[in-house]
Each structure stands twice: as C-alpha cells, then as structure tokens.
Amino acid sequence: MTAAQTSFHSLPGSDSVEPASAVTARMWPMHMVGQQGQPVRVFLADDDCHIRRVIAQDLMSDVRTLLVGQAGSLREARKNICLQEFDVLMVDLNLGDGEGMELLDLVRETLPQVLSIVVSVTERDDKVFQAFDKGAVGYLLKNSWFGDYSQAVLQVANGGASITPSLAKKMLSRLDKTYATYEKSAPCQQDEKLSEREVEILKLIACGYNSPEIASHLKISTLTVATHVKNIYRKLQAHTRAHAVRAATLRGIL
Structure with missing residues (x-):
C-alpha cells in the first residue's frame, strides 16, 4: 500500500477516522524494533526524485519509521551520511554520478551497525549478489515491488531480510545449484x-x-x-x- 493508497479505520465510539498505519502501530509488539517515539531512522539515496518522494511519503506516513536524510547523488550522499545518525540505508545502485555499491562499502566500513536495503531497477545476478556480498540485507526491484517501504525497513530492522519475491525465487534457484x-x-x-x-x-x-x-x-x-x-x-x-x-x-x- 503506497502513501497515495493509505486506508483509514473508524475509531471506536467516534465518527472520526485514523490512518491504517496508526492502527498497525498500536498493535505493534513491544519487543519489536520501531516503536512510537523510537522509530527506525532511514537515510535514502536515489537520483530519481519521483522515487524519493514516493519512498519518503511512505516512510513518513508510518510512525514506526522516520526519514532523517536523503540525497540525489553519490557525492551528496557521501557528504551527508556522516552528518546523520540512522539505522537503515536505502540506496539505488545507479546514482548518476557514481554507483550505490560505494555507499554499501562506506556503510559497512564506517557504520557497521547500519543495515542496507538496495532499491533498484537492476536485477542482474552479478549486481544482486555483489550487493549482498557488500552487506545489503534487502533488495527491492522498483518495477515489481508491490509491498510498502516502511514494512521493508521494519523487516530488516528486526533481523529479517526484505527481497522482492520474484528476485528471491531466482536467487533461491541459483543457491540450490x-x-x-x-x-x-x-x-x-x-x-x-x-x-x-x-x-x-x-x-x-x-x-x-x-x-x-x-x-x-x-x-x-x-x-x-x-x-x-x-x-x-x-x-x-x-x-x-x-x-x-x-x-x-x-x-x-x-
């Protein structure tokens, strides 16, 4: 569900409504990472302003996640990453002036506690496995991702991995061999x-x-x-x- 598709639920005993994300947040288990008041902090690097806007709206519509910074180029990302405290990096592999792989290396070497999710149109096997080799714990294909971005962030923040289903199937087939x-x-x-x-x-x-x-x-x-x-x-x-x-x-x- 994207930000444009946010649904609402009626409050008990009231004619007012609240976003579905708020309802989900109230039901979120206390032992899970991403509580109200302590959201999972995200830094986003993507040279596509439309994608940045979509992801930003989705993250900010969920009280369990918080976008603390974003960049539209490799140079801007390298400069601003060191100025922010965040938990999850969401990065495109093609940043116009360079490759997102450099940011995966930077985070792995200088911010080992940060988890990385790739958001890309690239589904080449060599790029996918290279990203995971560099520490990524999630890989979402822009053209086929039908989940929501805040859920992907919460999934990796709580010890899981977030991979576009079609890509996961291909990866498992290769790993089986x-x-x-x-x-x-x-x-x-x-x-x-x-x-x-x-x-x-x-x-x-x-x-x-x-x-x-x-x-x-x-x-x-x-x-x-x-x-x-x-x-x-x-x-x-x-x-x-x-x-x-x-x-x-x-x-x-x-």
Missing part, C-alpha cells in the same frame, strides 16, 4: 568453524527467533547479535538467515 555442488565437495574442504555462541545463535535463528528475541534470550545486546550473525554469514558464505541455516545443516552443524 550452489549448495548441491557444495554438498558433494564439502567433506574435502576445511572451513572456518563457528564458535559455540555462533552455533547457539544459529540454532535460535533456525527456531524462528529474530534478533531482539535472541538478544533477550541470551541477555546480550542486539548489536552483539548482529555482529555474530555477520560472522556466521561470512563463515558459511551465506547471504540470508535461511541460507545460513541451510548451509549449516548441509555441513552437519545443526
């Missing part, structure tokens, strides 16, 4: 072992727990959980939680 090849060669490979804590976290992920729930269960910070998850991804050569669980299963870790 990759894992089939790995399964045959795995016994001959010497892999970096997961620590006891990483295995513990991976088991909780396999049971469906998100990052805040894992942090609460283990009595550690969500940032510490995020660091462990990144190490798990690196050691298992995985890009998403589902892929990490599957890779661990194939290796006999789970």
